[in-house]
């Protein structure tokens with residue numbers, strides 16, 4: 001299953017702008033204020049790093065969907 005979408009999900013918590021996700025995978029994440037997914041970022045080639053960033057986010061606000069689904073997968 002491939003990651004097809006990555007987004008900031010602040011349903012339960014807010015991004016603290018800590019920068020950890022960008023440190024793990026700066027090809028996909030940037031933190032100019034709150035986390036943003038870079039335009040044109042490649043999800044397939046950065047899949048492992050995206051999952052690591054989602055797992056490592058201290059407040060659990062990085063969500064991703066697999067194979068076109070629209071559900072939070074982390």
Ligand code: SF4
Pocket residue numbers: 014015016017018019020021022031034035056057058059060061062
């Ligand atoms: S790791 Fe989580 S809290 Fe930290 S900047 Fe990234 S999305 Fe925000």
